[in-house]
Amino acid sequence: MRPAEENRPDPDELLSRIGGEGSKTRGKLKIFFGMAAGVGKTFEMLRDAQKAKSEGVDVWIGYLETHNRKETEAQAEGLSIIPRKRSKYKSVDLEEMDIDAILEKKPDLVLVDELAHTNVPGSRHPKRYQDVLEILDQGINVYSTLNVQHLESRAGIVEEISGAPVSERVPDSILEIADEVELIDLVPDDLIKRLKEGKVYPSDKVPQALHSFFKIPNLTALRELSLNFTSKLVDRELSRLEPTKDSKLSDKILVAVSSSSQAANLIRYAKRIAFGLKCPWAAVHVDNGEVLSSDQKNLLRENLGLARELGAEILNFSDRDPVFGILRAINRTKATHIVIGRSSKSKLSRILRGGSFVDKLSELPGDFQILLAPTEIVKEKPKFRFGFFTKGTRSKPIQYFFSFLALLGITSFNLLLNIFAGYWSIGLVYLFFIMFVALFAGRGPVLITASLSAIFWNFLFIPPKFTFYIEKVEDWMMFGTYFILALVLGALTTRLRDREEALQTGEEALSGLYRLSVALSKTHSLDEIASVAVETIGDTFQSSVLILLADEDSLLSRTPHPKSGFKPDLKESALAAWTFQNRKPSGKDTDTVPLSKGLYLPLLTPGGCFGVIGLDREHKDSLELEEETLLFSMLNQIALSLERIQLLGIRANAKMVEESEKFYSALFNSVSHDFRTPLTVIRASLDLLEAGNGKNEKEKFDLFSEIRIAYKKLDRLVGDLLDMSRLESGRLMLDLQWEDPLDLINETVRIAEYEKGEHILSVESDESMPLVRMDRRLMIQVLIHLLQNAFLHTEKNSVVLVRASVPKDHLLLTVEDNGPGIPVGQEDKIFEKFTKVSGSVQGTGLGLSICKGLVEAQGGKIWAENRQEGGARFLIRIPVLTFPPLEDAIV
Template identity: 35%
Template sequence: MDKERPDPDKILRDIEREEEKKSSGRLKIFFGYAAGVGKTYTMLKAAHSLQKNHVDAVIGYLEPHARPETMKMAQGLETVPAKQVDYNGIKLKEMDIDAVLQRCPQVVLVDEYAHTNAEGSRHQKRYQDVEEILKAGISVYTTVNVQHIESMCDIVASITGIFMKERIPDSTFDMADEVQLVDLEPEDLLQRLKEGKVYREEQASRAMDHFFTIEKLTALREIALRRTADRVNLVTERTKKEAGGEYYTEEKILVGISSSPSNSKIIRTAARMAKAFGGLLVGLYVEPPNAEKRGQEDKKRLKENIHLAEQLGAKIETVCGDDIPFLIAEYARNSGISKIVTGRSVPSRSFFHKPTFTDKLAAYAPDIDIYIIPDSKMEKEKQKLRKNMDHTMTIKNMLSAMVCLLLSTVIGFVFYEMKFSDTNIITVYILGVMITAIITSSRTISFLQSAASVVVFNYFFTDPRFSLDTYDPGYPVTFVISFIAALITSNIALKMKTQARELAKLAYRTKIILDTNQLLQNGKTVEEIGNTMAAQLGKVLSHTVVYYGLEEEHLNDPVIYNANGEKDESHYTRLITENEHAVAEWVFKNNKRAGATTATLSEAACYYLAVRSLDAVYGVVGIEIGNREILGAFESNVLMAILSESATVMEREVFRTREEAATEKANSEKLRANLLRSISHDLRTPLTSICGNADMLLQGKLNEDKKEKVYSYIYDDSFWLLNLVENLLSVTRIEEGGMKIKKQADMLEDLIEEALKHISRKSREFVIRVSMEDEMQLVNVDSRLILQVIINIVDNAVKYTPSGGEIVISTKKEKSFVHVQIADHGNGIPDEDKPHIFEMFYTANNEITDSKRSLGLGLALCKSIINAHGGKIMVYDNEPKGAVFDFTVPAEEVEIHE
């Protein structure tokens, strides 16, 4: 059976990935389950082995351990000096990443991979420093414990009771080139602890009472061994997939993303499941109504959870609406999700049992596996969210409700005086409740309005009037039904209003994307596309936007657009400082986001992102973040969508430009090849003739008549060569874009007379007649080039017209152009040749070039010159026989001053 044909795009991606691997450094992690197992010692020992093999290995940063064995092993290795960072009056030492890059060793040792850098450092985390070093082509040896891996910290916390704040993404661990497990029996580790080889005596005693117990260390060791095995399996599966082997990817696991503090635990659990099942992880954020009313703390936590999901390999999706379980179930059903991971909320303790979030989700998605993770904080967060979102009990809303109630009562009195029934009056109150719900968007006020409407109706319109008593025993039932009807009506109105708002937001988002797409498509260059993108971002986000375009692999000077999408650089000098430019340069070089609200160079005034497509960067965009405000989910989604669309359009424009350049280069090569081929063939004949005739003259054996003929032959051949060289030079200038038109006013009659002086001597054998409509006609042309056009066409007519024939040059003005017609009485041009007669290297009748000594350049050159003047050239039959070449040139108007 034939093998399946390889995918060329996949092959290209694999090649690019391999090239990137070759240019970047290699990462080796020394992995352990607890402090003191010997990770740093083993790393230093490996560095000494490298030195013995003449590998340049230095220490980039080493934690100041009080361990004699470790410090002794560090001797003999060059250390890059650490930099000091002032933090609250304390001098802290951190790795000097710039010094490491400047030193540029083959291998650098960086201890404590998960360390959090001091405030003011370039990156928030040390693993980000390592990523930059690796990208510079320097290999890194580093150390990390299992409790510092993102997806493992929840499990470790359940064992040790300690939640690690310093963590690394699972991807940095799984994508390491080599992981060496540094293992030690728990009993041996405890013995080392007792001997003071790990901590000082006081610290060791405290550690043995809490963290360092035989049960905890055994559990941590098991987790570390299992995590190492998982990585081996992952590498094996990845290798199998790259080799084209079978790979199971049917599982799609969805995890809900929210601003809940415990949501990070759910995300990590889902990530571990995705790895275990070898499936894809999707993070879904359901943006509720009025999400913009969330506090900054909630927005920050939501952004952190989204970032955590991205770090763990999740693809982030966003939908809008208030029925979160229904939206999750619908997305899962439409996207082929096989498993949903969510938190478990605490059931309601009210008298009436209310279905929980998970109950609703299970009802909406009965065919999808749902994994519920304990989440005791979810209900509290929901209550907090509802509280935050219902800040509508304001004086304004309460006054609006009172006005609606008052108007309903007034209308009720009118209806009462008109003898309308009680049903009509209670309907007016229900309408008032509905209007109140629409105006205030508050469930609390709607509830109070419903109750107040029943009370007021009872007080004013039921017997006995102006009392809360009733004579009719059926009225209490009426009141209850009216209250329920009013309450249901108000809830329906609120839901419809919320849905209308969400639909409007969705329509606005769609319109933004469509408008931006249309504007970007109209861009003619990458620079124009980038400026359009920046202006659109300014309007959409209502933020000041800084855009750095790209030119020859370097960032251009920034262009600033204000919140109205208008270019404005006068009031924003704070955004174009050296520090801001340095952040933009870092984003461009590293193809990662940085600046305000990020963990890299966070002191910047702007939030910088690369305009990128795969690994290509086409520019850098900075969004000014005032008061460290975090962009909302809606704004972030729109921002990423516009950046992605812009990068796609830029990429297409770059490819189009490259394709045009390649096509132009190919055409130039083709032209050069054709010229060389034609010249090598056609120059030989006249040059041979000139040499032969000159030789006969040198021998002096010719009489006067023969000498005159030989002179004539030499002249004709030389004249033909002169015209050929002139045409070749002109064609070369045109192809290279070097032909410049220098127009000036000239008498057309003078141009024709001058041209006739330079045509072939064979023209004496013909009758050349000039017929001008206006002998004083002025034209606005480059006389040198138009002379060449006339000479080429007349020579062409002489070449193809029998001796004694007539050639007529006539002119006439038509609007702002002058027609110049050159007619002959030769054999004419066949119809099938007319469309190609002005093409380069084309000769009529497909005759070989030797027959008429023509390279097919003259008429092609004429067309280029006339087009450059804004005119047209054509050919048609002459009556009764022959051909007419007709071209137009711009006329020069003469101003008459009285």
């Protein structure tokens, strides 16, 4: 371990590091925006690039699509081109932009045409705009092009206008984060003229384009969309720079998202409203306990992914009634506008449910507006007409089989019971049986079993038997009541069980988080945190786990932690490194290399990224929404624990540095005077000796004595500093020998004679003193310090007593004086470094601290107390464990 001084960071290095971090800025994005292909976006981008190059900017073409337009190709002459990356997909050779080559080249400006392009499957990112975002994060400026039809919030409108599907889309946020958006406008007549001249598409494709997309009404509508969107971008920028009282920044849009196929259009409509009002927005999904099919789960995930991509805050709530779930979301987000879709329920269904969703929501108290989106109404399919009974069904064929088998069993029992009881009693038995089945089966088996039990009861027990005819009115009433009760009780019991399972799932998630937090709270090292993380995440998600931690230099370790069960190959390891560098998830089911084997997530806190967690998700289904939420919560807990360990280390180092600074400051303040005084005496005495002036031998002897005393003080001071350094570093070497305590005291008194001055030094000891194992040199030094301390704090002619005794199994050395004593409460504090009882007393304040260290190094103990008759007493106790073997008797 290096000394504290060597561990101290260089202030200049810190400032340069801070300056370096602050200087790393994000690249600037400029988008050339237009209404359709052929308006001149690429041409204008190249012209601006040529201008930038003439100004000394390092410009490279990352990807350019000229469509064989001569004027565009001419405009690109002289610009350096980064070669495209070749890849093969389904035996077809394709070319894509080489993002790694761009990042390695790191130019000042890179041109990336066709921002909405979809990359080849297996690329790092599915979309080119995601490549651009990564390039921007590395501080590289980007020029790019985009048509209004590719904006996610406008794509649906363009499809309605043109009748052509829009497959390549980008989120609106890509324009909102752009530093500059330049509108390339062209009137529709001029665009059609360019098209006919062959300046947009090849001549063979012109007739088809004129009769489909490139029509005057279509182009006019697209031009209006592009102008409208650009004007709103300008208004948004102005409101951000100069907010006024009429600003709508206090508004917030909330959109309800479900697994409906119309939810995507609802999300796009909410985005357009939020963009127009220049306000934030959020998307909420309310889990009402309904069990979704795999297709519905995928559709819900896509809808929430679309909302997240468009910049929405994602919220998840669990509530049996979606209306109250929406109300909780409104209260949480302080939303002012609620966007919902039109109901596809029939009038009868709305009456049975107590009104439509809009009616229920409008009856709730709150300061919000309901916006009904103009979405298409999709009529319910016939198979969902009995949604009350079939909703959430997850029954397997085995449940139907056992339910029917149990029904046959209870029917056999009822046939025997019919001998002793009437058919009404048998109806009650069937009713209890239906409730019992509902505890174990889903809605489907309960519905079938209830219907069959009513048929069996009618056919086998209600007279006339073995017919479906019921002759009595009261039997008809009983049969109808039974049928309804069987269905309702079965459905309600199943609903309660579903709710219980949902609560149990939530409780398991909370329990898992609680267990993780408790386990992490008991960790004290990075290895312990890694062990807890791998074990907990692996057990929870049934996946092998990889954990890579950052080192002291904030660089990701290339070697997985020994606790990791997932060992990635080179490609997967590079993906984990990308996650750490970009602070974004990557891998399976993400936007970065989604076809990979593992899922990689950064361990992020406000203090930075502390590592990467990887999960082996090969041949595994995508995580559910609840599982994603639980996983990110666990990662947050783990990251905070890693940050806690780091902060504890920083705190310990800071405390060490602080103690070191305090030590050095106190040391220099203390020794400066103690060094200066004897040096002054030596210098003055030498000056007097050199001057001569007829000094006699006695005067010379006195001057030499003063020099000798000053030298010994300096020697003792240097020795004290060296001893303290050895004690602090743990390098003190002991020379333990069997010593006679009385000889030790006598030698100490002899050495102290020159400093006692007019003090009276007295010695007492027991008559028979055993030999004690100790370091003679160190113990003499301890006694010398105690005697010097007594001389400093007592008057002239005071008696200082040194006593040695061996009570029981230890040697007790005592130094007493009749001075003022020790202030009450300072008995232990005087053994601390640089502690002085009186500020007027000379000394470094290290003597007693050195005594304590030297005594404790030999297994002894030293303490101080006041005498009843006045004065101070210092006591040293050295253990006497064994005695040395006696020498052989001399014959």
